[in-house]
């Protein structure tokens with residue numbers, strides 16, 4: 001294996017750093033799947049339907065992201081963790097008492113997407129010059145998250161019209 005490859009023996013510390021970032025990304029996607037299942041099921045009302053439909057589509061995409069992160073962890077000689085290692089962080093996406101409060105849901109989604117965008121930008125930097133395959137994959141996923149963020153920013157405009 002050439003020394004330039006991320007799979008070479010002397011790139012172990014770089015690999016470990018990237019695997020750490022991929023593992024965090026994996027958990028973020030998994031938690032987002034859980035939060036979006038709840039957020040696409042709980043809301044009531046006519047205005048909720050667009051948001052619900054959009055979140056349902058996102059669930060499939062976020063699950064696909066989780067699978068891509070898992071696959072890359074394995075390719076880098078890492079191990080995908082088991083569920084006992086999971087720690088929830090999305091306190092901003094918990095179901096509230098008012099099932100017609102879509103603004104709270106939309107703001108929670110925006111925060112989740114922003115968190116993912118921040119982490120993936122950092123991961124892209126970590127990969128720079130070291131692991132172009134992971135970098136390329138994360139750039140593709142980042143594009144999806146920016147699309148989600150942009151869509152929900154649009155929803156927020158409608159739910160919170162400027163005065």
Ligand SMILES: [Fe+2]
Nearest residue numbers: 029061062065
């Ligand atoms: Fe995602």
Ligand SMILES: [Fe+2]
Nearest residue numbers: 113144145148
């Ligand atoms: Fe997303």
